[in-house]
Amino acid sequence: MTASAPSIDERKFVVALARGLDLLRAFRPGETLLGNRDFVERTGLPKATVNRLAYTLTVLGYLRFDESLGKYALDAGVLSLGFALLSGTDTLELARPHLRAFAREVGAAVSLGCRDGLDMVYLETIRSETALTLGLASGSKLSMLTSSMGRAYLAVQPVDVREALYGELAQMAGDSGAQQVKNEVQEARVEVDAFNAAGCCYSFRAWHDDVNAVAVPFRDPRDRRWLVLSCSGPASSMGEEVFRERVAPRLKALAQRLGDTV
Template sequence: MTSDSIRNFASPDALDERKFVVALARGLELLRAFRPGEVLLGNRDFADRTGLPKATVNRLAYTLTTLGYLRFDEAAGKYALDTGVLSLGFALLAGADTLELARPHMRELAREIGAAVSLGCRDGLDMIYLETIRSETALTLGLAPGSRLSMLTSSMGRAYLAVQEPAARAALLAELSAAAGADGAALVQAAEGAIEDFARDGCCYSFRDWHEDVNAIAAPFRDVRNGRWLVLSSSGPASSMGEAMFREVIAPKLRALAARLA
C-alpha cells in the first residue's frame, strides 16, 4: 500500500506512522478492491487496483482466505468475498442507530416526492451508500447499499466537502484532483460551485454531472452518536425531474429531514 493510498483514508496530520500497521492496511485494501456487482477477482486484478506487488498480493489473499474473508474459486482461479466480510457489514448496519431512525422518514419522503432517497458517508475518496429507499409510486433511480460514488461529481460527495473545515477541504480537493488526472481541475471547479450552492441553499446539487440522465440533491448532517458526517440525497431521471423540482420542491424537505436526524 502506497503512502498516497494511506492518505486517502486519513489526513497526513492525523496519521501516526508509529502506530499504523501497514500489513493490515494492505489486507483491507484487497477487500476494498471489489466493486458493486463484481463476484470474482484474480491476483492480477488485486495488483492493478492496489498497486501492490504480486508476491504481496499472493500472501495477503492466502491470509484473508484462511481467516474466512475471501474464498478461492478453484474453477475460475479467482477470489470472492466470503462470510467474514458479510458478518462485519451486518455488525455495522445493526449498530447504526441513525440508520434505523432514518429509514421510516426516508420512506415517507421518497413516497411524497416520488424519487429515491439515500443515506451515505465517506469512504476514502468516495462516498458509499448505506441505504436507499425507492419511491413506491414512481419508477425512480437509486443505487444499492455498498455502491460507491465520486466525491467530486455526486451531490452526496459535494455535500460532504461543503461541511469540512476550509483547510481539510482544500487538502481533500487536492487529493481528489490528483486522483482524477487530466479532468481533475475541471471537476474540482464544478464541486466548488456546488459548495457555493450549499452556502446559499443548505444543499448541494449534481445536475447531469454524475450521469448524463441523473439529477440529484444532497444535504449533510452530523451523526452525534458516532461523531461523523452523514449525507442524505435524493435522485431521479433528469428527463422527468428538472432542476427546478430539486431546488424548489425537494430541497426544503431534504433539509428538514437532515435537521431532524441531526
Template sequence: MKRPPKPIAEDAGWIPDEFEGERHFVTALARGLEILRCFRKGELGLTNADFAERTGLPKATVSRLTFTLTKLGYLTLSPDSGRYRLGAGVLSLGYSMLSGLDIRTRARPLLQELATAADASVALGARDRLAMVYLECARGPGTVTLSLDVGSRVTLGTSAMGRALLAALPDGERDYLLRAMKDRMPDAYPRIVEGVERAREEIAAQGFCTSFGDWQADVNAVGVAILNDEGAPIFGLNCGAPAFKLSQERLMQEFGPRLVEIAAILGRGTV
C-alpha cells in the same frame, strides 16, 4: 507501501503518505484490507494478478495476503478458475456496522416519505475515502432506473451528497481530499473543484446543493450534509431521479428544502 503511478481502482491502493513510517501503523494489516477493497460491483471474482495491478503490490505479497484472507474466511477461492470472491466474513463485518447505526432507524420513515412524494430515490450515506457509501435507501413507487442500494458507492466529488459533505468540511480536510482526487483523477479534477465551489455557494444561499447531470448525465439530484450537535458533518443525504421524471425546478423549490428539514431532524442529538 508501493502504489502504481496511475492507480487502476479509485479506492484500492490509497494509503495516505503520512501514514507511511507512522510507528503505530501496521502496514501488513493495511495491505490485507486493500486487497478486500479491490472488488467492484458485479465482478465475479479476481485473480492475484488483478489484485497486484489494482494495489501496486508485488505478486508474491499478494499471494501471501490472499492465502491468509482465505484461511480467515474473508475470501473464498474457486480452484477451477483461480479467482477469489469476498467471503462471508466480510458480510459479517458490514452487518455489524450497519446494525449499530441508530440513525438508519430514525431516517428510514423520513426518507421513505420524501421518496414517495417525489417519486425519487432518497438515500443516507457516509464518506469512505473518495466515495459516499449508501447506508439507507428509499424509493418512490415509480423509481426503477436508479437501482442503487445499501452498500452502493457514488463519487465524492460529483454526487450531490458528496459535494454537500465536502462543502461542510473544514477547509483543511476538504483541501486534503481535493488533493487526493487531483492525484487519482487528474482529468476530472477541474470539473470536481468547480462543482464543489458551486456547492459551497448553493448551501450558503439555500441550505442544499445540486448535481444536475454531473454524477450521471441523465440524473438530477440535490444533496445536504447532516451536522452533529457540534456542527461537524457526519453523513450526507440526497434526493434524485432521472431528469425526465424529476425536473430541476421541483428539486430546487420543493424537495431540496424538505431534505434540509430532514437533515436538521436527524442531526439532533448526534455526536
C-alpha cells in the same frame, strides 16, 4: 492507503492492516471476482504483497478463492462486518420511517450514506413506488466528486482536509484520467462553494446522464460523524427547478430532524 488526515502517527499505524483493507476495497459495485492482476493495478501494491494479503484474507474468511478461475470473491466475513455496521447504526433505524415517508411524498429515491475511503457508500435507499431511478442499493458506492452526496460531504470538511481529498482523488486517477478528474474537481468546487448559501449540494446530470440529485449533510447524534441524505430522480422528469424549489427544502428539514446540520 486512502485515509485523509492532517497527520498520521506512524508508531500506531499498521501498514499491513491498511493494505489488507485496500484489497477488500478494490471490489467495485457489481463485481464478483478479481484476480491478483486486478488487485495490483488497483492498489499499486507489489504482486508478492498482494499474494500474501489475499491468502491471509482467504484464511480469515474475508475472501474466497475460486480455483477454476484463479480469482477471488468477497466472502461471508465482509458481509458480517456490513451487517454489524448497519445493525449498530441507531440513526439508520430512526431514519428509515422518515425516508419512506419522504420517498412517497416526493416520488423519488432518498438515500442515507457516509464516506468510504475516496467514495461515498449507501447505508440505505428507499424508493417511491412510482420512482424510475437507478437501482442502487445498500453498499453501492458513488463518486465523491460527481455525486451530490460526495459534494455535500466535502462541503462540511475543514479546508485542509478537503484539499487533501481533492489531491488524493486526482492522484488516484493517474495520468490517463487526470483531465477528467480535473474537470470534476472544478465542478465539485463550484457546488461546494455554493453550499453555505444553499445549505445543500446538487448534482445535475454529473454522476449519470439521466440523474439529478440533491444532498444535505448532518452529524450523527450518536458518534458525531458526518452522514449525508440525498434524493435522486430521473432528469427527464425531475428538472433542476424541481430539486431547487421542491425537493431541497424538504430534504434540509428532514436532515434537521435526524441530526445537527450546518
